[in-house]
Amino acid sequence: MISIDSYGWIERFGGGPKQGQYNRVIDGTLPGQIVTSTVTLYEVYKKAKALRGEHTALEDVAALGHTFVVPVDQEIALAAADYSLEHGLHFSDAVIYATARRHNADLFTSDADLKHLPGVRYL
DSSP: OEEEOOHHHHHHTTOOTTTHHHHHHHHOOOGEEEEHHHHHHHHHHHHOOOOHHHHHHHHHEEEEEEEEOOOOHHHHHHHHHHHHHHHHOOHHHHHHHHHHHHHOOOOEEGGGGGGTTTTEEEO
């Protein structure tokens, strides 16, 4: 199992400079083996809608819907709060990280705030 944070999906869909790296990781994994936090859906939709319009944003979110989407429940929320306190993470980073950890998934990101955490694969 792997997880791709919002940064990675935005790079993939938006044609960012790290798009090729994220494409290799994502295309090399079955969609059902990719863990996606609902917070990632929020961030990807918001960014895509602001930059490329609602239609494109909905297409991006539809693609994420083929992955294993995990809602934020009590266990994830409490773990995220602990990770936030322990590592100084912002809310969204903490929830996305907690979701990946709950499912023993490596989290692929280019977010420097997550770079040195266990289970993170920094691109």
